[in-house]
Amino acid sequence: GNSVTQMEGPVTLSEEAFLTINCTYTATGYPSLFWYVQYPGEGLQLLLKATKADDKGSNKGFEATYRKETTSFHLEKGSVQVSDSAVYFCALSQGGSEKLVFGKGMKLTVNP
């Protein structure tokens, strides 16, 4: 079946540090890939997505590239801010289905 494996935390960084959160997936065919973010006390919200190989999703300074050859969708940001403190989830959906399969989430804390 489909699955998502992502880097587990928690991770603590200083402001302006570089961030990478690894995410790899197992799926047949060509899934759509997503990063969702959950800020403290809130529900999840879509951060970025990519629907085909070599697509790059970007939003709020975050980027992730759909790499089919390595079945990966790593999230990066060049300079994190305190406001980026949250839990980050990698997810996939397949065949036009909105039934998402989520990774286990990674909690990021950014200190000033």
Place this chain on the structure above:
Amino acid sequence: EADIYQTPRYLVIGTGKKITLECSQTMGHDKMYWYQQDPGMELHLIHYSYGVNSTEKGDLSSESTVSRIRTEHFPLTLESARPSHTSQYLCASSDAGANVLTFGAGSRLTVL
């Protein structure tokens, strides 16, 4: 602004009580979902609906039940709550073919 609303946000109840978690969305989305989020943050799909009078069980077995009598409303009910039901419950919705979920803020349930 269209949104998805969950009530109550926090609930503490005793064992054996019946509870209903409410979820409403104003976006006219056909598809709605309930996810259970455990303390380790992992998300599990427990129920989903593709439209009025349509409900399906998700990937994680749950003793809760759902109903979909109106497009905008997707309540979740526990007939007899137990401490093992203590969790955060997240409701989400999506437009047909949109491939992106919009989440509510969640209902955090504690059963004593």
